[in-house]
Amino acid sequence: xxxxxxxxxxxxxxxxxxxxxxxxxxxxxxxxxxxxxxxxxxxxxxxxxxxxxxxxxxxxxxxxxxxxxxxxxxxxxxxxxxxxxxxxxxxxxxxxxxxxxxxxxxxxxxxxxxxxxxxxxxxxxxxxxxxxxxxxxxxxxxxxxxxxxxxxxxxxxxxxxxxxxxxxxxxxxxxxxxxxxxxxxxxxxxxxxxxxxxxxxxxxxxxxxxxxxxxxxxxxxxxxxxxxxxxxxxxxxxxxxxxxxxxxxxxxxxxxxxxxxxxxxxxxxxxxxxxxxxxxxxxxxxxxxxxxxxxxxxxxxxxxxx
Amino acid sequence: xxxxxxxxxxxxxxxxxxxxxxxxxxxxxxxxxxxxxxxxxxxxxxxxxxxxxxxxxxxxxxxxxxxxxxxxxxxxxxxxxxxxxxxxxxxxxxxxxxxxxxxxxxxxxxxxxxxxxxxxxxxxxxxxxxxxxxxxxxxxxxxxxxxxxxxxxxxxxxxxxxxxxxxxxxxxxxxxxxxxxxxxxxxxxxxxxxxxxxxxxxxxxxxxxxxxxxxxxxxxxxxxxxxxxxxxxxxxxxxxxxxxxxxxxxxxxxxxxxxxxxxxxxxxxxxx
Amino acid sequence: xxxxxxxxxxxxxxxxxxxxxxxxxxxxxxxxxxxxxxxxxxxxxxxxxxxxxxxxxxxxxxxxxxxxxxxxxxxxxxxxxxxxxxxxxxxxxxxxxxxxxxxxxxxxxxxxxxxxxxxxxxxxxxxxxxxxxxxxxxxxxxxxxxxxxxxxxxxxxxxxxxxxxxxxxxxxxxxxxxxxxxxxxxxxxxxxxxxxxxxxxxxxxxxxxxxxxxxxxxxxxxxxxxxxxxxxxxxxxxxxxxxxxxxxxxxxxxxxxxxxxxxxxxxxxxxxxxxxxxxxxxxxxxxxxxxxxxxxxxxxxxxxxxxxxxxxxxxxxxxxxxxxxxxxxxxxxxxxxxxxxxxxxxxxxxxxxxxxxxxxxxxxxxxxxxxxxxxxxxxxxxxxxxxxxxxxxxxxxxxxxx
Numbered sequence: 004x005x006x007x008x009x010x011x012x013x014x015x016x017x018x019x020x021x022x023x024x025x026x027x028x029x030x031x032x033x034x035x036x037x038x039x040x041x042x043x044x045x046x047x048x049x050x051x052x053x054x055x056x057x058x059x060x061x062x063x064x065x066x067x068x069x070x071x072x073x074x075x076x077x078x079x080x081x082x083x084x085x086x087x088x089x090x091x092x093x094x095x096x097x098x099x100x101x102x103x104x105x106x107x108x109x110x111x112x113x114x115x116x117x118x119x120x121x122x123x124x125x126x127x128x129x130x131x132x133x134x135x136x137x138x139x140x141x142x143x144x145x146x147x148x149x150x151x152x153x154x155x156x157x158x159x160x161x162x163x164x165x166x167x168x169x170x171x172x173x174x175x176x177x178x179x180x181x182x183x184x185x186x187x188x189x190x191x192x193x194x195x196x197x198x199x200x201x202x203x204x205x206x207x208x209x210x211x212x213x214x215x216x217x218x219x220x221x222x223x224x225x226x227x228x229x230x231x232x233x234x235x236x237x238x239x240x241x242x243x244x245x246x247x248x249x250x251x252x253x254x255x256x257x258x259x260x261x262x263x264x265x266x267x268x269x270x271x272x273x274x275x276x277x278x279x280x281x282x283x284x285x286x287x288x289x290x291x292x293x294x295x296x297x298x299x300x301x302x303x304x305x306x307x308x309x
Numbered sequence: 310x311x312x313x314x315x316x317x318x319x320x321x322x323x324x325x326x327x328x329x330x331x332x333x334x335x336x337x338x339x340x341x342x343x344x345x346x347x348x349x350x351x352x353x354x355x356x357x358x359x360x361x362x363x364x365x366x367x368x369x370x371x372x373x374x375x376x377x378x379x380x381x382x383x384x385x386x387x388x389x390x391x392x393x394x395x396x397x398x399x400x401x402x403x404x405x406x407x408x409x410x411x412x413x414x415x416x417x418x419x420x421x422x423x424x425x426x427x428x429x430x431x432x433x434x435x436x437x438x439x440x441x442x443x444x445x446x447x448x449x450x451x452x453x454x455x456x457x458x459x460x461x462x463x464x465x466x467x468x469x470x471x472x473x474x475x476x477x478x479x480x481x482x483x484x485x486x487x488x489x490x491x492x493x494x495x496x497x498x499x500x501x502x503x504x505x506x507x508x509x510x511x512x513x514x515x516x517x518x519x520x521x522x523x524x525x526x527x528x529x530x531x532x533x534x535x536x537x538x539x540x541x542x543x544x545x546x547x548x549x550x551x552x553x554x555x556x557x558x559x560x561x562x563x564x565x566x567x568x569x570x571x572x573x574x575x576x577x578x579x580x581x
Numbered sequence: 582x583x584x585x586x587x588x589x590x591x592x593x594x595x596x597x598x599x600x601x602x603x604x605x606x607x608x609x610x611x612x613x614x615x616x617x618x619x620x621x622x623x624x625x626x627x628x629x630x631x632x633x634x635x636x637x638x639x640x641x642x643x644x645x646x647x648x649x650x651x652x653x654x655x656x657x658x659x660x661x662x663x664x665x666x667x668x669x670x671x672x673x674x675x676x677x678x679x680x681x682x683x684x685x686x687x688x689x690x691x692x693x694x695x696x697x698x699x700x701x702x703x704x705x706x707x708x709x710x711x712x713x714x715x716x717x718x719x720x721x722x723x724x725x726x727x728x729x730x731x732x733x734x735x736x737x738x739x740x741x742x743x744x745x746x747x748x749x750x751x752x753x754x755x756x757x758x759x760x761x762x763x764x765x766x767x768x769x770x771x772x773x774x775x776x777x778x779x780x781x782x783x784x785x786x787x788x789x790x791x792x793x794x795x796x797x798x799x800x801x802x803x804x805x806x807x808x809x810x811x812x813x814x815x816x817x818x819x820x821x822x823x824x825x826x827x828x829x830x831x832x833x834x835x836x837x838x839x840x841x842x843x844x845x846x847x848x849x850x851x852x853x854x855x856x857x858x859x860x861x862x863x864x865x866x867x868x869x870x871x872x873x874x875x876x877x878x879x880x881x882x883x884x885x886x887x888x889x890x891x892x893x894x895x896x897x898x899x900x901x902x903x904x905x906x907x908x909x910x911x912x913x914x915x916x917x918x919x920x921x922x923x924x925x926x927x928x929x930x931x932x933x934x935x936x937x938x939x940x941x942x943x944x945x946x947x948x949x950x951x952x953x954x955x956x957x958x959x960x961x962x963x964x965x966x967x968x969x970x971x972x973x974x975x976x977x978x979x980x981x982x983x
Contacts, residue, residue: 020480025397025406028390028450032409035447039424042431114323117316129320131559136327138551140508142525143544146532147330150337155344157333192327243415250417252511257532267419274423274515284427287420294417302411470670471703473690475717475768482691489707572751 040291047079047284079285088264089286093293095264099180099255100248103187104241107195110188111240115199116229119206130200137193145186145257152177152185152258178260186254191247195240202236203229235304242301246294266290335548338541355542365543368527372507375438375523379445380502386446387453387502388495394454395461413451421448422515429516436518444516445506452505453498460494493562500558504551610820611835612645619682621646621804622667622772627676629662629828636662638828639676649798649805651815654825655851660808663825664774667806669693680771691720696770700777702761704749710736710760711745717768735763738797755786762794766801773798775807779814791817812852816840824848842888845983846899854937856948857901860884862892862980875980881944884920886978899981906977907950909938909963914972921972924948926965938963940971 083089118129136144151157154173162168176182206229214224252267259265266286274283338356342349359365390410397403413421425444429436468490472482488495510525517526524543531540612618620643629637637659644650652660665671667678669690677684685693696717704713714735718728736742739759749757758778765773778794779787795818798805809815815822816836823833824847832844843849846857860879867873867890875892876885877900884900892898908914914921922942930937931954938950950971963969 022400024389025393025400028386028393028454029402029406029409031386031447031450032390032406035425035428035443036409036413036421037405039428042427043420043424046427110323110326113315113319117319117323120313120316121320131555132324133327135552135555136331138504138555139331139548140525140544142508142510142528142532143334143547144330146528146540146544147334149532151330151333189326189330192323196323246415247417250419252417252419253529267417270419270423271511280427283423287423290417291420298412298415301415302408305411306407465701465703467699467701467703468705470668470690471697471699471705471764472716473670474668474693474695474697475764476691476720477716478689478691486705569750572748576751576753576756 043284043287046281047288048077049281079281080289082282083285083289089266089269092264092266092269093289096249096251096266096290097293099183099187099265100245100251103184103191103248104245106184106188107191107244108237108241111192111195111199112237114192115196115203115236118196118200119203126204130197133193133196133200141190142253144190145254148182148186148189148258149177152182177258178263180259180263182258182260183255183263183265186258187248187251190254191244194243198240198243199233199236202233202239206232235307238300239304242297242304246297246301249294250290331548334541335545338538338545340538340541343538355538356546359539359542362539364522365524365527365539368522368524369543371438371521372524375441375445375513375521376503376506379442379449379506380499382442382446383449383502383506384453384495384499387450387498388457388491390450390454391457391461394458395464410451410454413448414455416448418509418511422512425512426515436516436521438518438521440516440518441513441521441523444512445502445509448509448512449502449505452501453495456498456501457491457494460491464491497558500554507547610647612648613643613821618645620644620679621648621681622806623679624663624667625677625679627663627666627673627678629659629666629671630674635828637666637673640828640830642823642830642833644804644806646804647802649795649818649820650807651819651822652806652808652825653810653812653815653822653851655810657827658825659828660825661776664697664776664806664808667772668695668697668774694771695774696765696768696772697774697776698761698765698778700780702749702757702781704757704760704764706749708748709745710741710747710749710752713749713760714764714767717764721768731767735767738766739763754781755790758782758790762797766797766803770803772804772806775805777809777811778807780809780811787814788817794818816852824851843901843979843981846901846981847983849899849901849979849981854904854949854951855901856904856907857899857981858882858884858946860898860900862894862896862898865890865892865894874975877980882922882942884978885975886980887975888978888980890980891982892980896982901979901981902973902977904937904949904951905935905953907948907971907973909940909950909952910970910972911963911967913970916972919972919974920978921970922948923968923970926963926967926969929965938969940969 114133118126118133121129149156152174153159154175154177156174156177158176159168159172159174162174163170163172168174176185210228210232211221211224214228215221219227250267250270251265252271255263255265255268256271259268267290270283270286270290273279273286339351339353340347340349341352341354390406393400394407394410400406422444425440425447426436429440434440464487468486469482472486473479477485508525509523510529513523514526514529517523524547528540528543531537622644624640624642627637627640628635640659640663642663652663654660662671666673669685669688669692672686677686679685680694705716708716711732714732715728718731723731732745733742736745739762741756741759741763744752744756744760749760752760758781762778765775775794779790782790791814794805807815807818816839819836821833821835822839824831824839826847832839832848834842834844839848839852843852849855849857858879860877862875863878863883864876865873866875872887872889874885874887875890876883877898879900884902886900902920913923924940924942926938927941927947928939930939934954935951936954938952940948940950942948948971
């Protein structure tokens with residue numbers, strides 16, 4: 004009976020091995036996802052040093068924690084608030100993200116609705132058609148728009164051909180905010196459509212029939228029944244788009260102009276251009292702070308789904 | 310419900326918007342002319358010049374290796390994370406854990422990339438091939454976790470209980486019963502992880518080092534210099550590979566589906 | 582080996598093939614009446630809590646070898662939890678479970694000599710029927726030849742020989758049920774646990790399968806523990822039934838006792854159809870615990886029952902009588918010693934084999950009487966609105982003190 008007593012505490016099998024399932028990904032994420040944030044916070048409070056790596060070292064040993072507290076240096080943050088460029092970049096990022104998210108909703112919702120109302124047999128194909136562009140490289144898709152939007156690009160050619168534009172005129176979209184909006188909407192559309200679709204698709208059709216039966220006309224039924232029930236999808240889709248758009252770098256860099264201010268681009272420039280790591284870190288910390296609330300909303304939404 | 314004319318219009322316009330740029334990109338990779346707006350006839354010239362562009366080919370090779378390694382590592386870790394999320398209702402820091410899984414999905418890449426870089430610098434690790442792999446593993450594992458988690462949520466636990474009941478110890482049960490049954494989700498997770506790794510510019514840019522230039526970094530630096538059909542050519546190849554992959558995957562699931570329906574039909578005809 | 586039990590010694594190596602028609606004639610089997618009999622399974626003061634919810638509350642129960650035992654109750658009464666604790670999927674919060682006198686606490690499910698047939702069948706979808714049945718045997722590392730032989734034997738037992746190479750999704754519901762049964766029997770468990778085994782089958786198939794299950798159990802001489810919410814199923818298959826409610830056992834008895842002598846309103850109401858009225862004990866003819874007539878005052882009506890009296894005068898009790906024990910007639914019964922009431926036919930439910938008469942008594946209360954439709958009369962002698970007498974003998978009435 005020895006085996007019985009050995010197993011007594013762990014009736015679900017070898018307990019320690021079981022906990023490895025949690026422990027391995029947990030430790031990995033703590034080390035490579037959480038620890039970096041602590042470091043970024045610390046560095047954002049450091050002095051800029053000229054040497055390589057261009058900041059004063061982080062690990063001086065644990066005895067240095069006291070020193071660290073006394074050394075706290077908000078200089079980078081002060082600098083960020085002093086220079087209107089950074090504040091403008093934050094505001095501009097948020098503005099672009101809000102407008103893009105609204106545009107995405109405006110375009111994505113009718114698409115998701117049309118997909119949800121399509122015959123059951125073709126729905127999987129439609130879903131695949133939405134997902135497929137997502138599998139192709141983000142960079143490639145943004146790149147594709149350059150050829151279209153360039154002053155001597157295909158859009159100009161098209162407009163000239165159909166006669167909406169004189170042969171010598173060129174369309175001036177490339178390297179403007181408009182191009183950025185087009186690029187963002189194009190790149191993020193699948194992320195908006197899919198959560199909306201999954202919310203709309205599982206909705207019980209008889210609800211609308213019941214509403215119609217009770218004398219509610221279709222358009223009103225949409226606002227009173229369909230839309231409120233799709234709100235979880237609206238929130239999920241909006242957050243999935245809004246958060247990364249705020250920190251977007253590739254699209255404003257490739258499609259935007261010199262005056263397109265976005266914080267992701269600013270961070271990139273500080274880091275790769277000016278090699279000011281502490282300032283780049285401070286920019287990242289503030290960006291993160293701005294996104295804490297949306298991220299929390301997103302996480303709650305995800306937990307409800309799971 | 311019936312699709313109205315409105316629905317059909319919306320879908321047509323929506324999909325046109327999604328696909329026209331890609332189609333144009335592919336078409337112009339076969340353009341003999343260097344100019345985007347001028348069609349100079351069909352040519353494979355740019356494919357040849359791409360093929361002989363050593364920098365581009367090296368980058369493609371690095372990307373493939375990074376993709377396979379990080380996707381594999383990310384799939385293992387992500388599957389474990391999904392099991393942890395679904396099967397372990399209580400453990401210290403569960404909130405933090407699920408937060409760490411969901412946050413990277415929406416975290417702006419510049420933040421993830423920069424913070425990882427600073428970790429490597431702080432640890433005194435030289436940046437290069439392996440740091441890119443670690444960075445990619447970290448964010449792809451979260452996607453894998455979400456994909457596998459949604460499969461595990463609908464997994465019939467009594468299958469595992471039946472195996473235990475029949476004398477199969479837990480770890481063996483995982484490999485004989487659970488894993489084979491969630492395999493489609495794990496494979497889908499791997500494919501997603503691989504594509505994400507293939508696609509990533511920002512995180513790789515922060516964490517790469519000498520000799521580990523990935524394809525997106527290479528493409529990006531060329532794109533900044535201007536549009537060249539050579540880029541169109543390599544993009545077309547990537548799009549082609551992905552499309553083939555997706556079509557093969559969907560055909561095989563479709564075949565499995567047809568087989569399932571036929572089986573069920575057979576079972577019904579047999580009666581009792 | 583480190584296995585706490587050996588569990589292949591209990592029945593014939595080759596098992597007995599299932600009878601083509603009916604199994605051997607059953608003999609009277611009632612070890613629970615034998616005070617010297619040793620229980621095969623004993624649940625001893627078992628309590629199981631999930632957080633604040635008490636699923637099983639200080640429950641003690643003995644089950645004997647070769648018994649076909651049912652746990653019967655509505656969903657959430659703790660019956661499945663009790664079975665899962667025996668299988669080893671849940672551990673009791675308090676108390677212990679003894680199997681052949683040995684405490685099996687802490688023994689993981691994969692080392693317990695019990696096998697379970699799951700409600701969902703839990704057939705491994707990626708394995709053939711054959712592989713499913715062989716799965717448990719492979720875990721014991723039996724020689725290949727023996728596994729093959731045992732699988733064949735099991736396939737034959739459940740009449741699925743020609744389906745060996747099929748996958749579960751290529752089978753009908755009834756076939757899947759048989760595979761699940763074969764798989765759980767293949768290891769020759771000491772106890773077979775069946776969780777709502779027939780719940781997914783349609784009525785006709787379910788009834789057939791009930792008899793097959795009984796045959797298999799009888800032929801193999803195994804102990805079966807079945808969990809069900811279907812009282813007819815429990816009545817049909819079991820040697821004994823434990824009726825459960827909110828984590829406790831209300832009554833353990835044979836099907837006939839449960840039906841004819843329920844010990845509480847709950848059991849009486851749960852099993853079959855019954856008329857129940859509240860009342861107080863007016864008179865008892867014998868001492869407490871001794872048999873005799875008990876007269877109950879039910880608010881203006883007086884009913885009597887002949888049974889062991891568990892109440893004294895003045896106690897609040899319930900008086901109950903099964904509808905099929907109630908005779909319905911246009912005239913007052915001649916025998917004045919029986920219980921009799923007068924009323925008007927309010928409704929008639931025609932069930933084919935039975936008709937149920939719903940009779941409104943003069944004080945407004947409603948009583949049901951069931952009558953077998955023995956002849957094919959289209960015109961029934963009693964119809965809506967008729968004045969009728971309902972009567973039943975003293976031994977048909979039940980006085981329920983709980």
